Amino acid sequence: MKETATQEFNRAARLLPSSLRAAVLQLPTAVAAKVEEVRLRTGQKPSAVVGDVEINILPEYRVKPSDLQLVLEIATRASVHSYADNIRMGFVTAEGGCRLGLCGTAATENGRVTALRRLSSLCIRIPHEKKGCADTVFERLIGEGFESTIIISPPAGGKTTLLRELVRKLSEFGKRVCLVDERNEVAGTFEGESCFDLGDKTDILTGAPKAEGVFMLLRSMAPQIIAFDEISSPLDIEAVQLSANCGVKLLVTAHGNGIDDLKSRTLYRRLLDGGIFRRAVIIENNEGVRSYKVEELM
Amino acid sequence: MKLIGAVLVVIACTIYGLEKAAGLYKRRRTLADFLDALRFMEAELLNNARPLPEIFYELSCHAGKEVKGFFTYLAENMSRLGEESLCQLWCDGLNLDRQLSLSAIQRQELIRPAMMLGKFMGEEQAKVIESTISRLEPELLKATEEAKAGLRLYMGLGLTAGLMLAAVII
Numbered sequence: 240m241k242e243t244a245t246q247e248f249n250r251a252a253r254l255l256p257s258s259l260r261a262a263v264l265q266l267p268t269a270v271a272a273k274v275e276e277v278r279l280r281t282g283q284k285p286s287a288v289v290g291d292v293e294i295n296i297l298p299e300y301r302v303k304p305s306d307l308q309l310v311l312e313i314a315t316r317a318s319v320h321s322y323a324d325n326i327r328m329g330f331v332t333a334e335g336g337c338r339l340g341l342c343g344t345a346a347t348e349n350g351r352v353t354a355l356r357r358l359s360s361l362c363i364r365i366p367h368e369k370k371g372c373a374d375t376v377f378e379r380l381i382g383e384g385f386e387s388t389i390i391i392s393p394p395a396g397g398k399t400t401l402l403r404e405l406v407r408k409l410s411e412f413g414k415r416v417c418l419v420d421e422r423n424e425v426a427g428t429f430e431g432e433s434c435f436d437l438g439d440k441t442d443i444l445t446g447a448p449k450a451e452g453v454f455m456l457l458r459s460m461a462p463q464i465i466a467f468d469e470i471s472s473p474l475d476i477e478a479v480q481l482s483a484n485c486g487v488k489l490l491v492t493a494h495g496n497g498i499d500d501l502k503s504r505t506l507y508r509r510l511l512d513g514g515i516f517r518r519a520v521i522i523e524n525n526e527g528v529r530s531y532k533v534e535e536l537m
Numbered sequence: 538m539k540l541i542g543a544v545l546v547v548i549a550c551t552i553y554g555l556e557k558a559a560g561l562y563k564r565r566r567t568l569a570d571f572l573d574a575l576r577f578m579e580a581e582l583l584n585n586a587r588p589l590p591e592i593f594y595e596l597s598c599h600a601g602k603e604v605k606g607f608f609t610y611l612a613e614n615m616s617r618l619g620e621e622s623l624c625q626l627w628c629d630g631l632n633l634d635r636q637l638s639l640s641a642i643q644r645q646e647l648i649r650p651a652m653m654l655g656k657f658m659g660e661e662q663a664k665v666i667e668s669t670i671s672r673l674e675p676e677l678l679k680a681t682e683e684a685k686a687g688l689r690l691y692m693g694l695g696l697t698a699g700l701m702l703a704a705v706i707i
Binding site for chain 1: 582622
């Protein structure tokens with residue numbers, strides 16, 4: 240596991256300019272394996288997020304605007320124009336599924352963000368593939384047949400990692416899973432091939448908005464299970480309802496601290512009260528150790 | 538024997554003149570090929586779709602003979618991004634390729650879009666390329682005129698020099 244985590248860290252380090260990369264790769268293996276994000280802010284020291292803590296990784300170095308520009312150039316393979324839609328939304332997904340969060344000066348037209356200029360900070364989120372992390376949860380979820388399930392945790396709580404692993408296990412279990420990977424964060428598809436093992440019966444639709452993607456998959460791929468990451472807008476709720484109405488099971492994630500928290504928000508209340516989801520997996524984080532709790536919703 | 542020698546000298550001098558004139562035609566062809574390649578890039582960038590490595594790869598296969606080497610260099614070195622920026626790669630490609638027959642001004646004009654390439658949205662990059670094209674078009678006209686005039690001049694000079702040498706030999 241540790242070796243994979245280090246490889247994932249090294250893959251993310253490849254996005255850094257050579258001057259920074261060499262220094263970052265000097266980090267002790269034990270620390271590198273735990274790094275979840277690398278953050279660069281103009282004029283500040285580069286830092287890494289390990290659990291809830293942000294540590295400075297190069298105390299002598301100050302990030303220059305050209306460093307941020309170069310990271311974006313590497314991540315987009317010098318083709319910012321090919322990622323225009325993503326950049327407007329403030330992120331870019333690079334090779335290996337590393338997601339770059341971007342901050343800078345937004346250029347707008349008719350009240351809409353059209354581009355981001357003069358990057359001021361950047362966050363490289365390192366995706367993790369943790370095979371085996373969902374073993375016990377998976378047994379519970381398929382015990383009496385798989386039912387639509389929602390994975391709940393606060394941001395950076397490990398939802399995407401668990402979703403990725405459950406998709407793989409369901410696929411290997413023989414289910415035809417279709418994944419709508421709007422931000423290419425779950426599969427990390429690069430030139431048509433997923434960087435992560437998602438099982439041999441998984442079809443991946445990358446880049447499509449969830450609602451539209453679900454519709455496309457229902458029409459063309461005859462899925463048994465549709466999976467997607469982060470329900471966050473009314474359009475996503477529509478995607479969920481559309482799938483449920485077609486008799487397809489769902490595996491999705493949402494930000495929250497638990498079912499009560501989710502029910503306290505209008506957007507999700509409608510969804511949970513509709514009885515679409517039969518089970519919820521709540522991710523709990525106790526001092527860096529994650530545990531999963533399965534709750535029956537009906 | 539002297540006659541044969543004199544004829545050979547005339548032929549050699551004329552060929553030398555023609556070669557010099559061919560150098561001017563090479564510059565004309567280089568500029569024309571670059572303009573074609575830039576127009577292709579402009580059209581691709583306006584669509585906002587294809588990444589530059591793919592555009593460079595396509596140009597390395599299909600661009601005109603004179604600029605193929607430059608785009609092959611770019612296509613092959615895109616994996617070095619991170620060690621060098623695209624701007625550096627583009628400038629290196631222009632400066633290191635001695636086969637490119639370009640004047641200092643023409644090289645400078647071609648370096649200009651490198652500052653923007655890959656860093657901005659397709660439309661913005663296309664505008665810079667369009668401006669480079671509009672600056673290089675008069676250079677192409679000039680190069681065409683120079684090539685035509687040069688052909689007459691160098692061939693005439695070569696032939697004259699050959700005849701003079703032949704006269705001395707005879």
